[in-house]
Amino acid sequence: MNKKTTLSIIGIAVIILLMGICAYPVYQNLQSQEIKVSLKAPRECRIGELVTFDASGNRIEDITWNISPLTSNFKIIDDGKQAIFSSEGVGVYTVTIAIANNNEVNLIITDLTVSGNNVVNDKVRTLIDRAVDPSPKKIKNLINTLVDPNPDSPLNNLIDKIPMPLLLPEGEEQVNIDAWLPSERKPLQMRRTVRSLTVLVNLMDKDDFETKDEIVQAVLWGIKRTTKEDATWEPFILNFSKYIEDTATKQECIIRVKRVLISLQQVDNAKT
Structure with a gap:
């Protein structure tokens, strides 16, 4: 073995050794410790x-x-x-x-x-397009009254009687929606969104919705109307819809809508 070959082997060995020293703490932490760490994370x-x-x-x-x-x-x-x-x-x-x-x-x-954000926008457009006017018609009329108030409408009396603020059952956790909301939002949009969701939750508690899908459609349609399809609300619409659609039962869906509504109420109150 000549001198040049020997030096090359030594050089490679040093590099491997250095790589091992640098990597060791990471591998030790992830694989060799008695207590292993796992993290579910998107790439x-x-x-x-x-x-x-x-x-x-x-x-x-x-x-x-x-x-x-x-x-x-x-x-x-x-x-x-x-x-x-x-x-x-x-x-x-x-x-x-x-x-x-x-x-x-x-x-x-x-x-x-x-x-x-092209894919997100496409998803939001699909969700909004799917969110047709909900049934029964009373829901549509209530939300329209919130968006375009008519002082002569008899629905105003019903809206004023809706209880606020809403409270979750004891032990139920809220949901953090800060990252969903637009950083700059119009106070009127926020108030109307809170009010429309409050109307819908009141109807949910009266069992006016037969299926979970009706609830999801009504919620999406209500937000679409109250925000006037403002593009800055698209992340909220997308994440809210995913959150309430990922439920097994109608009752679980209602609970999640209530969680979001309570968080919206708190954000709205903090701005006033």
Whole structure:
């Protein structure tokens, strides 16, 4: 073996050794520790799409989340076990979680690529197109009265009697909708959206809807009317519809609508 070959082998060995030293803490944390860390995380999403990072499958004494670059659209929920995120622009975000348990710290780092919003817009258009005028006709008339008030309409008396604010049953959790809402929104749109959802929830409690699909269509149609199809509300429409459609029963769908309504009421009250 000549000198040149020997030096090459030594060089390769040094590189491999250095790579092993650099990578060891990561692999140690993810695979070799007695306590392993798991994170359900998306790799890609679209502008305005709500995504969830889920670390709830771990035993946790303490957990720290970080996103880079920093953004106000990253929210930690479920006592630190999950985080939600919705981006207003394209780019790559790096999410890091550090979980401490039994004097061990485990680390996971993952990248999320956010791309253009064409797909989101297409989905929203499909949802709105599908959200035909709901049945019964009374619902349509109530929401139209909220959007274009008619002082002579007898429906005003019914609307004024609808209870507000709404309260969830004890033990029911709210939903964080901050990342869904447009950063700049018109107060009138917000108030009308809150009012229309309150009308619909009141009718849900009276069992005026026969199926879950009727509820979803009525909610989408109501938001479409109260926001005047403002494009800045598209992420809210998309994420709200996904949230209430992903339910097994009509009653579960109603509970989720109530959760969103309560959160909207709180946001609306904070602005006043």
